[in-house]
Amino acid sequence: MKNKKVYIRTFGCQMNKRDSEVLSGALKRRGAELVDDWESADVILFNTCAVRKHAEDRVFSILGLIAKKARTRGQDKVFGLLGCMAQEWRDKAFKKAPYLDIVCGPNDLYALIENLDDIIASRKKALFVDSNQRVDEFYSDGAYFSEDKEHAFVIIMEGCNNFCSYCIVPYLRGRERSRPSEDIISEIKLLIDKGISKFTLLGQNVNSYSSDLSFLELLKAVSDIKGVKDLSFVTAHPKDASVELFKIMAERENIKKYLHLPFQSGSNRILKLMNRNYTIEHYKELAMAYREIVRGGYLSTDIIVGFPTETDEDFQATFEVMKEIKFETAYIFKYSPRPFSKASERKDDVPKEVKEMRHKILLDFQKSSAGQ
Ligand code: SAH
Ligand code: SF4
Ligand code: F3S
Numbered sequence: 001m002k003n004k005k006v007y008i009r010t011f012g013c014q015m016n017k018r019d020s021e022v023l024s025g026a027l028k029r030r031g032a033e034l035v036d037d038w039e040s041a042d043v044i045l046f047n048t049c050a051v052r053k054h055a056e057d058r059v060f061s062i063l064g065l066i067a068k069k070a071r072t073r074g075q076d077k078v079f080g081l082l083g084c085m086a087q088e089w090r091d092k093a094f095k096k097a098p099y100l101d102i103v104c105g106p107n108d109l110y111a112l113i114e115n116l117d118d119i120i121a122s123r124k125k126a127l128f129v130d131s132n133q134r135v136d137e138f139y140s141d142g143a144y145f146s147e148d149k150e151h152a153f154v155i156i157m158e159g160c161n162n163f164c165s166y167c168i169v170p171y172l173r174g175r176e177r178s179r180p181s182e183d184i185i186s187e188i189k190l191l192i193d194k195g196i197s198k199f200t201l202l203g204q205n206v207n208s209y210s211s212d213l214s215f216l217e218l219l220k221a222v223s224d225i226k227g228v229k230d231l232s233f234v235t236a237h238p239k240d241a242s243v244e245l246f247k248i249m250a251e252r253e254n255i256k257k258y259l260h261l262p263f264q265s266g267s268n269r270i271l272k273l274m275n276r277n278y279t280i281e282h283y284k285e286l287a288m289a290y291r292e293i294v295r296g297g298y299l300s301t302d303i304i305v306g307f308p309t310e311t312d313e314d315f316q317a318t319f320e321v322m323k324e325i326k327f328e329t330a331y332i333f334k335y336s337p338r339p340f341s342k343a344s345e346r347k348d349d350v351p352k353e354v355k356e357m358r359h360k361i362l363l364d365f366q367k368s369s370a371g372q
Pocket of ligand 3: 012013014048049083157169172173180
């Protein structure tokens with residue numbers, strides 16, 4: 001990678017953001033120069049998200065435009081589609097976007113790093129999916145690249161076993177894998193030596209973390225490390241959240257009073273169809289306990305409107321939960337059928353206009369109530 005200029009653009013969740021940092025660190029260590037503009041780059045890598053179709057369409061359109069511009073200017077660049085979309089599209093991505101040289105899934109980034117020199121030299125199309133070569137060396141490379149000099153994301157677990165019926169993530173990121181606590185703690189210590197004091201523990205479901213320690217044990221162990229001034233975690237799943245977690249959050253000064261706890265829908269019928277494994281009553285109890293125990297705590301959530309068969313009544317139930325809990329932040333999404341997911345076998349029967357209207361009602365409410 002000596003003297004190669006690499007441009008990386010990242011879409012999607014914080015996991016992807018961290019993956020891009022780790023990738024950047026590894027490439028830099030191998031002599032590459034990271035650049036902020038695609039024009040000057042030899043290699044253009046898009047680390048992508050597949051969670052909703054809209055995000056995906058945008059990636060193909062931006063990448064396509066760049067490839068076209070580069071071609072008309074006679075510039076020879078290497079193009080890579082990385083991350084969740086790569087795992088979803090696999091070799092079909094080369095058909096959809098013939099300018100692509102590389103297609104590499106999120107669990108194969110290490111294979112890409114090891115082979116990038118050869119790919120640039122040979123210009124053969126390279127597909128990396130399913131090898132699951134995410135090795136410990138990959139993570140420790142992350143310590144070499146973080147734009148933020150105060151804060152770092154630390155991946156503690158990956159993958160998801162929940163199979164919410166609307167979600168593509170388990171099919172792209174694979175089954176849950178937790179890193180040994182020793183590795184996590186030594187990565188954090190390395191980052192502290194570099195001057196970082198704020199940390200976010202990352203995983204698709206952080207509170208499903210399970211290795212030599214449980215999630216709560218890990219949280220306490222990290223909070224005990226000298227030099228950890230601010231500690232948070234995303235994303236928690238309601239089925240694994242508990243009063244014990246909230247107590248630890250309240251007791252420990254260096255744990256941020258911030259919880260992202262998606263509820264998705266206020267209707268038990270829809271929650272069941274979504275395979276979320278909790279009732280809205282249980283969710284509300286948790287949210288109430290959080291408010292009670294973690295005084296002044298920040299609570300954010302995710303909501304999907306327009307899931308197949310969602311009636312006005314179901315939607316009203318969701319709206320009621322928003323009014324009741326008064327989230328500091330709510331991310332509201334319109335249901336989008338995704339490949340492989342169980343819900344995509346159902347008819348996407350809530351009309352577009354209805355989805356849009358429900359989306360707007362919740363968005364307007366959140367805007368008007370936030371900060372009150
Ligand atoms: N692992 C995290 C985040 C998953 S993706 C979690 O479970 O909380 C982030 C959010 O995108 C989800 O919480 C959900 O609200 C939304 N989402 C996922 N799949 C979707 C789909 N097919 N259509 C619309 N929104 C979706
Ligand atoms: Fe998707 Fe559900 Fe897993 Fe979150 S918990 S990644 S929404 S399947
Ligand atoms: Fe998107 Fe993959 Fe994250 S689909 S939300 S980038 S795990």
